[in-house]
Amino acid sequence: MWLARPLFEDITGRLDEYFDVKRTSPAGDTYAPAEIAEHLRDVDGALVTLVERIGANEIAHAARLRAIANVAVGYNNLDIAALDARGIVTTNTPDVLTETTADLGFALLMAAARRITESERWLREGQWTKWSFDTLLGRDLHGSTLGILGMGRIGQGIARRAIGFGMRTLYHNRSRLPEAVEEEVKAAYVGFDELLARADHLVLVLPYSPQTHHVIDAAALAKMQPTATLVNIARGGLVDELALADALAHGRLAAAGLDVFEGEPAVRPELLALRNVVLTPHIGSASLATRRAMVALAVDNLVAALGFGPHAGRPPNMVTQR
Ligand code: GLV
Numbered sequence: 001m002w003l004a005r006p007l008f009e010d011i012t013g014r015l016d017e018y019f020d021v022k023r024t025s026p027a028g029d030t031y032a033p034a035e036i037a038e039h040l041r042d043v044d045g046a047l048v049t050l051v052e053r054i055g056a057n058e059i060a061h062a063a064r065l066r067a068i069a070n071v072a073v074g075y076n077n078l079d080i081a082a083l084d085a086r087g088i089v090t091t092n093t094p095d096v097l098t099e100t101t102a103d104l105g106f107a108l109l110m111a112a113a114r115r116i117t118e119s120e121r122w123l124r125e126g127q128w129t130k131w132s133f134d135t136l137l138g139r140d141l142h143g144s145t146l147g148i149l150g151m152g153r154i155g156q157g158i159a160r161r162a163i164g165f166g167m168r169t170l171y172h173n174r175s176r177l178p179e180a181v182e183e184e185v186k187a188a189y190v191g192f193d194e195l196l197a198r199a200d201h202l203v204l205v206l207p208y209s210p211q212t213h214h215v216i217d218a219a220a221l222a223k224m225q226p227t228a229t230l231v232n233i234a235r236g237g238l239v240d241e242l243a244l245a246d247a248l249a250h251g252r253l254a255a256a257g258l259d260v261f262e263g264e265p266a267v268r269p270e271l272l273a274l275r276n277v278v279l280t281p282h283i284g285s286a287s288l289a290t291r292r293a294m295v296a297l298a299v300d301n302l303v304a305a306l307g308f309g310p311h312a313g314r315p316p317n318m319v320t321q322r
Pocket of ligand 1: 050071072073074075097234284285
């Protein structure tokens, strides 16, 4: 099997008990598509991260390939239809990263709403020459209305945190949650436009797909309150970043916190130029404990998908149909 990057050798070492493991690293930051195709050509399985893009072309000559374990909950780097068509079992790493990612969502929300990074930059620039009453006034979390777009596990984790902050939570999702879950996380279902209009703070936690591409575009931003904060911890492609930068620059949105970017690791100069946006380099699940748990789960999934271990033939986290 192919291990596409060095990942916690004490955990991935378990793969050697079952497989002949080909360990590689990209020469630059990422593999070219042809390199991925070449690495997949002669293996039964692969353990990859979200920057390895695998579609029909990459698997065209991978006659033996039977399983791919993605070390991420999102899997828009993988063409699931193409993998399914070939019967390649594909897995992700949900659950283990839910709370860590919800924490980061809240951290970005607080940082953006209370202007934390902007304040720090201002201080470090030596601009704090006197205390004044109206310096860097932000917006409250407590007592405000939180909007959550995408109410899966991470969205629910954010909603649970919002209870402690005394926020009202509204959400929109492809399907409405069972009433008992709504009650537990204290969140009320509303339509998309109502969510945009009523949220003081809006957090995006929905999967990225062609259907959700630029779900937050200029028209959606125009429906939001000019005092609102937008946080994206899901995928950059959900947001039209130029429209967002324009709204932030012209007072049509107060602040944003972004952990993900459409062209990452490149970040648009229009965003970098703004003070009212907090930018982090896709660190949603990046605590040591969680990143280790994700790798361990991906190893379990791959071992099981290839017919070994306690879950042989039944990998815990399949995202393909068969
Ligand atoms: C990270 O972005 C993930 O999908 O796990």
